[in-house]
Amino acid sequence: MYFEILNNGEIVPINKESLFCETEQVFVTSGYSELREKYSSSLFAATCVPTNFEKKEGNCQYITRANFCEEIKGLLACQVYDLPFPDVNEAAIILTEKPVTKTILIQNDSYIYGPFDYIDEIDPATNQHILHLKPISTPLNKIQQFHIGKIGIQKCIAYLSQNNHSHMTFLCNIKRIFENIDDTIDYITNDQIISTYGNRIAQNSEIRSFNKGTIAQIRKCYTSSQEFRTFPERFNRLFQSLEMAESWDNTRKDLMDSFLSIDKGKEILKKYIDENKEKYFREEKQSFLKKLQEDKLNQQQTFNELVNKKEQVEADIRKMLRARELFLFNGGQISTITITAEEKNKIEQKLSSRRKELDTLTAEVKVLEEKHSRFKKIEDLKNEIDDLERERDRYRDRKRQMEEQVEDVAKKLRESNEVLTSRLVQLKPDVDALCGLKPKAVFSSLDYNVITREISATESDEDTRENLINSVLDALNNRGRKTDYYTVANILTTIAQCQFTLFSGLPGTGKTSLAKILAASLGLQNRLLNIPVARGWTSSRDVLGFYNALSQSFIPSATGLFDLIRHLHYEMKEKIESAAPAIVLLDEFNLSQPEHYFSPFLEMADPESKRIILTGNPEEQHFQVPTYLRFLGTINQDESVQSLTPRLLDRAAIINFDDFEQDYDLSVVKSDTHKDLSISPITGNKFIDIFLPRSLEMTPDIERILQLIIETLRDDNPEFGTPVIVSYRKIKAIRSYHNVAGPMMYIESKYKALDYAVVQHILPLLNGYGQNFGNRLNTLLDNLPDEMERSHKLLRRIISTGNQNMFCYGANI
Structure with a gap:
């Protein structure tokens, strides 16, 4: 035993505050083999109770069981190693045994450095453990990201513990102790430098190739930035890595020539030729x-x-x-x-x-x-x-x-x-x-043509996207809809990337009004089509129309959707590149079953879709729907509406409006939400392009959290009830969203974009029954980082509501 957790939650070395047991050990009464197998090489916490056996000198005074033990969480304790402080370019130490804690500290010259995360690699020649160090992913209050703390050992003496049996040293209360650090050290690793700044370089549209001239261009771009002046050593290491990568082509050629000159290389080349003989000969x-x-x-x-x-x-x-x-x-x-x-x-x-x-x-x-x-x-x-x-x-x-x-x-x-x-x-x-029928009068359709503004050839997609978000934010604020930058960035990114976006919430939370004001802020005018859904719609003829064989004519529905799609088809046919985006707003989307009346459009959520709508009209048999047509829906959460099926949830993004905006400007009641602010929209194709991801790759820490969420929901352990499968379509949507929204939200938190994506794409899928399914949701809650506040809040509400409703859990969508 190394530490004792007191009743007030404070952690102190064993037998320091009060005598726990002279042996500094605990007797395991049951499950010792299971405990030894599970925690053979890691520190763990055990709940102990006084023994009922006869107390003798030299015997343990407390007992525990295997099911009373659990892994330590967070930075309760770290193992301390007395070693020379490793240089950041190497960032590795060699040990004979693997550490028993997930994070470690280095003691050198009366100072303690850390805390460090590590990756364990075993040297097959010596069986030694090579630990590759890096700063912890979750920064402390006084320690910035990619930094470690330096603190005098005298400040830590009271919380150091060393066991006479194992000769291992540990330090507890890491967060409290490191509130009084002496200094911080920038300890960003080369991999983190490449993943952090290399991603920005890859997203720069001006950099299309990689050569010596490109490196000079990158150096010139960064040397004038504030971040370079703050962390010059980081950027020198970045430039050095880029120069090494640029010279790799010549090195690779020399290695290949050298390899093919030996017998082993010739053998591999001969084997490859034999395997591809049919192709090459x-x-x-x-x-x-x-x-x-x-x-x-x-x-x-x-x-x-x-x-x-x-x-x-x-x-x-x-x-x-x-x-x-x-x-x-x-x-x-x-x-x-x-x-x-x-x-x-x-x-x-x-x-x-x-x-x-x-x-x-x-x-x-x-x-x-x-x-x-x-x-x-x-x-x-x-x-x-x-x-x-x-x-x-x-x-x-x-x-x-x-x-x-x-x-x-x-x-x-x-x-x-x-x-x-x-x-x-x-x-x-x-x-x-x-x-007694009379001929119907011919009605003229609305004017769907909107003049779009031209984008300068020198303006990058990132600048266009930033300008669009800021202009929409200003327009919303001017119309009384007070909101923040991140909310607008989230809504625009989701609409641009998803064919179907649903605003969910109780009546009166401003779903429909926000959709209309948003369209006006984009300058769409008549290209926003508002369709109030009626109860009893059962087929596409209710929303689109039908062909009357008796009159030999097509009878459009009163929704106006037929006229809008016919106009968009004309834009596609005539290849009008200046066409503005178009949005169809389905108010009370789930008042009727969407899979029935909207089935022809659900197929458009797939990238492989041909985006063709069949009308049944011999004169206009089909319409080609452009990609810049997006569908918005408002849905309620009461007994008067239809529940959304897994098929629809898998194809839509859900934006929750249950948190009523307290600062909503009441003057909006008197304002004309449809008033034209003379806003010129960008083209529809440009609107889609600026929100397209350049890659589906994510940083290792974000990738790890996403995989942990997916594996927690997919785990088929009976203790967790029915598993929840996150489809490839959803995973791709999350990756696309994060690669676009992540850089915009990184200043707030590196997990903020993932937080939005999980709330909108994964949590709506959570529907299940029984206490075991509740255990799955609690496990998911424990695995989510504390910075994902939206996910924590919604998941806690799902768990709380399910516990009150006889363990019937769901997102109420």
Whole structure:
């Protein structure tokens, strides 16, 4: 035992304030094996009770159990190492054993430095632990981010504890002690420098390549900044890292050449070529086959010539043999026919020469027959390929015949439809006369054209985005809607990145009015379409319209959505780049079931969507919907509305309005919220582009928190009830939001953008039943950083409301 937590919450070394136990140990009555396995290499907290056994000298006075123990949280205690203070460029120490606390301190020359987070790496050669140090991710009150504290050891003596058995030293009450630090040290690591400032460099649209000139440009950009004057050493290390990275190309080439010159490199290269042989040798293979075909033809011709020559020689030999036999026969029977020895030798020599020639031709024919057999196999393969191609042609002909049959059937159906339609048209005047119907007057549609302002070519997307947020903020404040920069940045980023954005809250919290004032602040004029949703809407004909076959005309719905989408389709068709954004506001969005009346538009939430709306009108069969059309919805949280399904929640971002704005200007009641402030909007495409993320990567600390949230909700442990799956669509939306909103909100808190994203994308998914599901939500609450205030507040409200409603938990959306 090292420390004791007193009743007032103060932590003191064991046996210092009062005698706890002379042994400084606690006896574990049950679960010792489980406890040893779980906390074998970490410090933990144990709840102890006095023993009921007979107390003897040398025995433990207190006992505990495995289920009375838990991990220490925060900076209750840190292990202290007496080592030389490591240089920030190295930022590593070597130990024989891994620390037992998540954070550590370094003692050197009567000072204690820290606290440090660390990454443990084991050296396989020596089995030693190499700890890569970095400042803790959550700064203390007197210590800035990426800094560590320096404090004299005399200020810490009262809170230091060393166990005689383990010879380990610990310091408790870190937060209280480091309120009196002597100095702070900038201890930002090279990785943190790259992730912090490299991200800003990557988001700079003026930097499109990376070379020596780029490094000079970056150096010039930063040397005039206030941050450079505050932390010059950081930026010198950044510039040094960039120069090392720029010279890496030449170093990499030398390494590759050196590697490929050794046997191991040649072996790996040969293996790679073998694995990709089909890809890289396709042309060589075709050229070889062509040459093989030509060789085959030449060899076949030579073969045929040699066969003919062989047959001719064989015929000559047979002729000579017959002449010889006749000569011998006549020489034995007729004495008058004589032959000289010289003539006989000539005949024998000629015969021997012919036989040798025959043997040579026979050997050449044998060799050619072997080659011919290989060519024969190639010929068989070619014939098989020809058969397959003929079969393919037959199937193509059959497919064409079937398509012609389908076309004939479709033609007959169209002809039948035209006949029926013609008969209906003939009957329509009679029906109108009998019903007393009059022709409908033609109404002129609204003017959806808005003049947009031009953006300077020298103005970056970041500047355009910042100017837009500030202009909207000023317009909202002028119209009496008092709000702050971060709220406006959150709403604009969410609307630009999400196809569906829903304002949620109780009646009277200003959802609809804010949507209308926001559209006016953007200068949208008639391009904001307000649609009050009615109860009982069941299909798209209620919100869009339908085709009347009797009158041969399309009957638009009274919502005006058909006219707006037709105008936007015209802008897409004519490629009008200066078109302004457009917003459809669905007031009381969930008064009817959105999946029924709005189903054609839900598919647009997917990036793969073709964004096409089918009308059923033969004259205008479909409309192309541009990306700069966004849908806003206001939803209530009472029994009069429909609950949102997981399918819709997965496609929408929910902005909560339950916190009523106390500083809302009551004079807005008298002001005209629709008054034109002569605001010229930016183009719709520009509005979408300036809020597009440059990357989906996040810093390691933010990535760690996001993964912890996802894993906590996904954990299928029965103790946590039903798991909650966060889809890839939601994860991508959170990453996109954070990469755009994070730099804008970083000054307030590095977790603020993630806080907004979690509240709007993840917490609305939390719906479950039972105490076990409540345990899951409490675990999630413990894992969230304290800086995520919005997430903490909403999650506590969900837990509190669920506990009061028989453990029925939900976001009430």
